[in-house]
Amino acid sequence: MKKKVIIIGGGFAGLTAAAELCSSGYQVTIVEQRGFLGGRAYSFIDKHGNIELDNGQHILMGCYENTFRFLKTIGALDNLYIQESLSVDFLDKNGDVYSLDCPDIPAPLHIASGILGFSALSLPDRFRMLKVSKDLLLNKTDRTLEDSSITEWLNRLGQGKESRDNFWGILSYAVMNEGPDSASAYLFKNVLRKAFFSSRKGSRIVLPALPLSRMYVDSAEDYINKHGGIIKKTALVSGLIIKNDNVSGIRLRDGEIIKGDFYISAVPYFALKRIIPEDIMISHYEYFGVTEKLKPSPIISIHMLFDRTITDCIFFALINSPVQWVFNKGLIYRDKAPAGLLSLVISGAHNYISWSSKDILDMSMKEIEGIFPGADSARLLYSKVIKERAATFSPQPGVERFRPSRETPIRNLFLAGDWTDTGIPATIEGAVISGYKTAELIKKEPF
Numbered sequence: 001m002k003k004k005v006i007i008i009g010g011g012f013a014g015l016t017a018a019a020e021l022c023s024s025g026y027q028v029t030i031v032e033q034r035g036f037l038g039g040r041a042y043s044f045i046d047k048h049g050n051i052e053l054d055n056g057q058h059i060l061m062g063c064y065e066n067t068f069r070f071l072k073t074i075g076a077l078d079n080l081y082i083q084e085s086l087s088v089d090f091l092d093k094n095g096d097v098y099s100l101d102c103p104d105i106p107a108p109l110h111i112a113s114g115i116l117g118f119s120a121l122s123l124p125d126r127f128r129m130l131k132v133s134k135d136l137l138l139n140k141t142d143r144t145l146e147d148s149s150i151t152e153w154l155n156r157l158g159q160g161k162e163s164r165d166n167f168w169g170i171l172s173y174a175v176m177n178e179g180p181d182s183a184s185a186y187l188f189k190n191v192l193r194k195a196f197f198s199s200r201k202g203s204r205i206v207l208p209a210l211p212l213s214r215m216y217v218d219s220a221e222d223y224i225n226k227h228g229g230i231i232k233k234t235a236l237v238s239g240l241i242i243k244n245d246n247v248s249g250i251r252l253r254d255g256e257i258i259k260g261d262f263y264i265s266a267v268p269y270f271a272l273k274r275i276i277p278e279d280i281m282i283s284h285y286e287y288f289g290v291t292e293k294l295k296p297s298p299i300i301s302i303h304m305l306f307d308r309t310i311t312d313c314i315f316f317a318l319i320n321s322p323v324q325w326v327f328n329k330g331l332i333y334r335d336k337a338p339a340g341l342l343s344l345v346i347s348g349a350h351n352y353i354s355w356s357s358k359d360i361l362d363m364s365m366k367e368i369e370g371i372f373p374g375a376d377s378a379r380l381l382y383s384k385v386i387k388e389r390a391a392t393f394s395p396q397p398g399v400e401r402f403r404p405s406r407e408t409p410i411r412n413l414f415l416a417g418d419w420t421d422t423g424i425p426a427t428i429e430g431a432v433i434s435g436y437k438t439a440e441l442i443k444k445e446p447f
């Protein structure tokens with residue numbers, strides 16, 4: 001008889017574990033509280049504008065190997081826009097463009113060459129940036145950095161204010177969802193090494209070429225259904241039933257109890273805290289206490305539809321702006337996206353999350369008009385501000401000590417999710433890594 005695996009949560013982590021286990025002969029059931037899958041990476045049709053939007057722009061990188069494996073398995077690998085080589089335009093308030101263009105030569109020479117040509121920085125600053133490259137190459141597993149912030153690490157490497165403001169800060173918000181003063185140098189270094197030093201292709205920017213739910217959720221759902229998986233939506237798990245350090249079932253809000261042989265929690269840390277019984281939280285606080293220690297970091301997305309295209313840049317970063325990135329969806333999506341649709345991103349948005357949507361929109365509009373003087377004659381037809389208050393956990397210095405392994409003190413309960421100890425910040429790739437690793441653990445259990 002097939003062993004039954006119950007997976008709580010249908011985001012990237014849960015879907016990856018489900019796809020892997022159902023294709024390996026397990027009877028998988030995904031239990032998802034919402035009426036749709038995708039977790040923190042989904043799209044929807046906004047009725048007011050009749051427009052398909054992501055809950056937030058997601059940026060992948062060429063080094064997201066596990067994500068590509070998952071997308072290939074479910075048949076969604078073609079739904080991506082992939083750069084030829086790493087190339088990012090940085091725009092300042094005057095609309096001046098500074099390009100980081102990395103030529104088609106082996107890593108890490110391509111990055112070194114890109115940095116040397118990056119005219120947003122003075123020549124001495126560019127040379128000083130090479131010191132960071134040297135540190136990344138020579139000091140590989142630097143756990144002493146676990147308690148340092150990115151700023152402290154960059155200061156030690158002689159990085160001046162200009163390079164911190166015009167480059168490192170923007171990169172920190174992009175990959176860590178936190179500013180350099182509050183983010184772990186250890187995790188940042190892990191990402192930089194993986195993204196920029198493993199291969200030239202690994203550092204390319206990869207973007208969903210379709211709205212997220214059509215990019216991967218629909219294919220994942222089809223794949224799991226075809227392999228005999230069961231997907232229960234609008235099924236909120238209200239608690240795990242645990243006796244003698246063994247899960248005997250999960251209880252849904254409507255009272256239904258679902259039983260399996262193995263259970264995977266693929267929900268965020270704050271959601272796990274709600275479903276762990278109090279006595280288990282107390283008796284295994286050393287393990288489950290992490291759910292009280294991690295803190296959230298917000299992302300705000302501002303979608304703006306103009307009556308015409310105001311830039312032919314596919315995407316760009318903004319220097320010295322509260323908005324870090326702008327994505328030109330009309331050029332990125334391969335179907336249906338209206339020309340003139342821009343998605344702006346404010347990561348690590350602690351300072352703006354309590355602002356009204358109108359104030360956020362006004363501020364974003366000013367940024368856009370400042371960069372593209374012609375934009376004030378373009379008519380804004382539609383806009384939507386989406387605040388994700390708990391977009392990721394905040395990767396503060398010291399956070400690695402808290403992130404839990406996938407094996408729990410409960411014999412048949414395993415954890416997946418971007419917040420578990422993946423060695424990288426909360427990302428799609430982290431979620432997918434955790435999904436695969438958890439599935440591997442279950443496959444090792446006696447059948």
Ligand SMILES: Cc1cc2nc3c(=O)[nH]c(=O)nc-3n(C[C@H](O)[C@H](O)[C@H](O)COP(=O)(O)OP(=O)(O)OC[C@H]3O[C@@H](n4cnc5c(N)ncnc54)[C@H](O)[C@@H]3O)c2cc1C
Pocket residue numbers: 008009010011012013014031032033034037038039040041055056057058059060235236237238266267268271275299300301388390391392416417418419426427428429431
């Ligand atoms: C706006 C935004 C922008 C982002 N940008 C990027 C980016 O550019 N690049 C990148 O790599 N990553 C990005 N991320 C992070 C990325 O989305 C996450 O790391 C990833 O989606 C997490 O997947 P997960 O499966 O671990 O968790 P989730 O996606 O949170 O999935 C957990 C699921 O569990 C369900 N659930 C929770 N509690 C229960 C319960 N009690 N019962 C049943 N179901 C439950 C939830 O509804 C959810 O569907 C971004 C995130 C946001 C919000």
